[in-house]
Amino acid sequence: MGVSGPIEKLMKLFAKFPGVGDKTARRFALFLLQQPKCFTEDLTSTISLMRDLTFSCSICGNLTTENPCPICSDPFRDRKTLCVIENVEDMLSLEQACIFSGLYFILGGKVSPLDGEDIDPERFSRLRKYSEEGEFQELIIATNPSIEGDLTFYAVLDALKPVGTRITRLAFGLPLGGSIGYADRVTLHASLESRVEVRIPEKK
Ligand SMILES: [Zn+2]
Incomplete structure (x- = not known):
């Protein structure tokens, strides 16, 4: 060296x-x-x-120096929408983009059998309890567009099914400015799966 x-x-x-x-x-x-x-x-x-x-917020799992964290204790956040997300890094990306004003629940991991990684069952029971006790009208599962993200999505879905609140998932597909010709198979498949209905405007 x-x-x-x-x-x-x-x-x-x-x-x-x-x-x-x-x-x-x-x-x-x-x-x-x-x-x-x-x-x-x-x-x-x-x-x-x-x-x-630094420690984990007792409500959402965010990294914080005060409990609850600044997001959970912010009175101006939309308390009717909860975004379930894999890790703090993903949450910070959403926060930086200023496109979401609801609350979060951080899973602190993902389901990845190949890496021997799984989500602590205690996180799932906490998530279920939080979803039941909160006044949420929508639970967004924001896992990553990957095989592990898919496995994590279904694990979260399983944990949230008994709650009875509306559950949504992020749409995946072609990036803006991207091209169908260069998109990989997984992206193309995801964009087909996330297709939305086109509304034809009525003629005046
Ligand atoms: Zn928090």
Whole structure:
């Protein structure tokens, strides 16, 4: 590697980050060495604080420093719609897009037999309890468009069936600006399955 000691260790640690290869890990480590000491002190203390103060919201499972989390305790959110989602990262994407104002329930995993991954049955009983006790008129199951997402969807559906509230699922299909010619089989199949009825405008 050409370097040793803490700098080599730091590069190895950075290389474990998702989406970070050896070259980027090296750039990160060298960048830190060039920063004033207060920068690295701020970074290390923030990481420790994040580890010490962050926990899961007792209602939705979001990562938070206060319980309930800011979303669950926000009086301006639509309390009639609940979005069941796989993880915090997916939830943050929806929040960043500012397209959903309801509440969330984070599953904290997915059903993936090949990876030996499954959802804790306790999460399902919590979800059922929350759906029954809340005043929800719609439960949106927002799992990912993948085989694991499909398996997760059916597992959630099974858990929510007894609740009796209207259940919807995200539509999947061709991305905007995409092309049928280049779409893969799974996307094409999903877009066919999610087709909607076309309403022909009446002639005046
Ligand atoms: Zn919450």
